[in-house]
Amino acid sequence: MIRARITGVGGYLPRRVVTNDELSRSLDTSDEWIAARTGIRQRHIADKDETAAFMGTRAAAAALAQAGVAAAGVDAIILATATPDDAFPATAVRVQAALGLATGFAFDVSAACSGFVYGLAMADAFLRTGMIRTALVIGSEVYSRILDWTDRGTCVLFGDGAGAVLLQAGDGDAGAPGILSTHLHANGAHAGLLYVDGAVGQPERPGHLVMKGSEVFRHAVTKLAGTVDEALAANGLSHADVDWLVPHQANRRIIDSMGKKLGLPAERVVVTVDRHANTSAASIPLALAEAVGDGRIQAGHLVLMEALGGGLTWGSALVRF
Numbered sequence: 001m002i003r004a005r006i007t008g009v010g011g012y013l014p015r016r017v018v019t020n021d022e023l024s025r026s027l028d029t030s031d032e033w034i035a036a037r038t039g040i041r042q043r044h045i046a047d048k049d050e051t052a053a054f055m056g057t058r059a060a061a062a063a064l065a066q067a068g069v070a071a072a073g074v075d076a077i078i079l080a081t082a083t084p085d086d087a088f089p090a091t092a093v094r095v096q097a098a099l100g101l102a103t104g105f106a107f108d109v110s111a112a113c114s115g116f117v118y119g120l121a122m123a124d125a126f127l128r129t130g131m132i133r134t135a136l137v138i139g140s141e142v143y144s145r146i147l148d149w150t151d152r153g154t155c156v157l158f159g160d161g162a163g164a165v166l167l168q169a170g171d172g173d174a175g176a177p178g179i180l181s182t183h184l185h186a187n188g189a190h191a192g193l194l195y196v197d198g199a200v201g202q203p204e205r206p207g208h209l210v211m212k213g214s215e216v217f218r219h220a221v222t223k224l225a226g227t228v229d230e231a232l233a234a235n236g237l238s239h240a241d242v243d244w245l246v247p248h249q250a251n252r253r254i255i256d257s258m259g260k261k262l263g264l265p266a267e268r269v270v271v272t273v274d275r276h277a278n279t280s281a282a283s284i285p286l287a288l289a290e291a292v293g294d295g296r297i298q299a300g301h302l303v304l305m306e307a308l309g310g311g312l313t314w315g316s317a318l319v320r321f
């Protein structure tokens, strides 16, 4: 059986760090309010040169280096972003060119904060059919460019960054390393809860993120719990089998409620939201890069990922490292 194995992970965070205190100098907010409601203490904010393609390329290069694979060996680049460099071409092809590649295929995925899980599911499907052998899945986001910096209800929540994984086809049974399963969902009836008001050719609309935070919160807690359960059930596994929860990093309270639901001690839940804030499609691969890089996630560990975002879209992935 073909299995899609994660053989490298990498991340990139913009040089500039902005603390809650710094935001509170120009906005009616405070470190106390932001930290208590979200767990966020700071975020990285991109400079002009730190575009989605620039950051995605850095993260991809780090993932390739960790795997010891040359860029020339990559068959597909799938890049999840809501903040592409241009409406087209896809940011993925800019990454492809920056990596010095002129072979294979490359495209972007639009699923907001669920984008990385969506991208992982697509790459897994391509690998399992034998269509490709190696894929980069990247999440790269510059939300600082789509935030209304006068809206304290949203602008304090997000940050910029990129993360990437390298997937390689390997053989093995259900116990072997690789993606066990992925589970994707969408319900456009909730599109009005979280969206960016604007599009190419609509200059009258500002292109800013709009969110009904408390309603998104409610959906997140129930829908994420459901997709975590379906991932475990699909593989005949239980909460006790999970070594690490690597959740989308939107809000510490949502993360804690998922950890609690799984009965996982806090030290088995990877948390970056305090330092990165919500980096949307980049948050899971950034968290993976951190926890693989510092040796917490090791070969043989079972890792559960979950995310929910604008759409609404949501989903999960269960991966044996």
Ligand code: COA
Residues within 6 Å of the ligand: 028, 029, 030, 033, 034, 037, 038, 113, 152, 153, 154, 156, 211, 212, 213, 214, 215, 216, 217, 250, 251, 278, 308, 309, 310
């Ligand atoms: N600083 C200080 N006060 C703030 C504030 C800020 N940054 N943002 C909002 N407030 C105020 C509001 O104006 C409101 O004041 P009022 O009662 O006088 O009107 C009060 O705080 C409560 O606002 P509310 O939006 O009800 O707070 P909340 O408890 O729902 O927390 C979120 C807001 C955004 C932190 C929370 O809803 C949340 O995390 N939602 C999920 C968002 C999410 O994860 N989205 C991404 C999914 S991918």
